[in-house]
Amino acid sequence: MSGLAFIGFGEAGQAFAGSVTRARLARVSGFDVDRGRAKAMTALGVTPGTRDGALAGAGAVWCLVTADRAAEAAAECAAHLMPGALWLDGNSCSPGTKAQACAAIEAEGGRYVDVAIMAPVHPLRAGVPLLLAGSHAEAGAEVLRTLGMKPAVVGDTVGQASTIKMMRSVMIKGIEALTAEFLLGARKAGVEERVLASLQASDPGFDWAARSAYNLERMAQHGNRRAAEMREVARTLRELGLPDRMAAATADWQAQVGALGLALDGKAAPEVNADALLAALER
Template identity: 55%
Template sequence: MSDYVTNAHTIALVGFGEAANAVLAGWGLGGSGRVSAYDIKTDDAETAPRMRSHYTVAGVRGADTLQDALAGASLVFCLVTADRALAAAEAAAAAIEPGTLWLDGNSCAPQTKRAAAEAIDAAGGRYVDVAIMAPIFPMRHQTPMLLAGPFAEDAAAAMTAMDMRVDIAGETVGDASTIKMIRSVMIKGIEALTAECMLAAHRAGVADAVLQSLAGSDPGRNWPAKSAYNLERMMVHGARRAAEMREVAATLDGLGLPSRMAQATAEWHDQVARLGLPGGEAELDSRARRILDAL
């Protein structure tokens, strides 16, 4: 088995946000000289200096172009936003080296992943549908992931050698992402329901009574703490979650089912994200009040 951590393989990270930084830290490869990274923020004169500084601090070789990041890479983790995943794959097809594993960990509809696979595979790469099935923190590179596609076995061998936790969902691209997308109807939907319920409760001045009633119905859940956490997810990561939920809606549409909840969830995440608020203190009342003040 080829060990991508201890052997001299070059790993490329396409997208250098929270997920990429988390897995990089988990591998312990910062400063190794073996990891390149490219983020689209490098293309923007306003955001480029900060991103280049980020590359330096993380100990990766920051690339000014996607083509530069892919040069010599035998393993690529694509961790951009859901609405950029297909464009990233299509752009990479012009530069990816034959046999390179392209691990698409973006939260996309199965049909989006199949389109990305066509681009990568036609260029000689090996596309793998990757679904990240839990928050990337605190487990980082050991966060459970599902793999699918004809090259899933190859990816599983490489990722297991890097101490990653993976399971194969199927041999067809889209098998992993379908599970992820349908799960997100519940997970991200609950976050949006939290916002609608708790913001209304605080504005009406009945938050304590509502929380007390919820605790009576489900005493095993810490409603204030979980609600505060859900609001923080939307405040900090709402834009990315909204993009994911639009892919969820596309998944449901492809199944011939209504996507009303998914669409409404995307709208809530987008609206909270656009406020540009930091998570701040991990306290429900504070977060709810700050969101209400900004709406």
């Protein structure tokens, strides 16, 4: 294959760039609106450049921006793609947003692939499970296998992969938000030990203390990005004719915690992370 480009170079882009097989790549390039990420690109063997420069010569493009910028990124990049270039949209967006991005890419001769990243990119990196959908999903899967990645095609309609991710996020990100609500309330009331003990007794197969601390750390580090994703989840539910009450509330919690800019330790005692969040929320 020819070159590989990254549009967006946050956690996922860096994880993939540092672990994919490059034997058949002529060039790996990248662009991020945050120019400060050029240093990370260079460290990982990615040539930083302008948007147009990064796309030049790229037969495959990973789009890994934030959910609220995915359609915009597709619209801005479409006219600058090589003819037939694969646009691997790994953003956590609703099927409607993915269809909008697909229309922009394919109107300019690109080949759009709906990609859902189905687990945290660390520690798996290139080994993270990927679901692909769309009329070019098989072609995308072939390229990703060449890069040493783990794709599985789930359908030929754009939106099929993203819907699976969206519905999963109702549960995964929703549990994080519920964790914040119950643990902060319990800690402030001075009853967190008894609440955690009760939960552990009810569900002994789940380490409630460890998971609660981890969930708060995830929200603190990635809450802004998760909030954007959950707004897309809410949109997905509305597109299905269902209420989005839990998804909308989850987006609010994720945004509020993410905006605090805290660096928490996912392996700390749950009360340590709860205290840090409470102190920040009450400032």
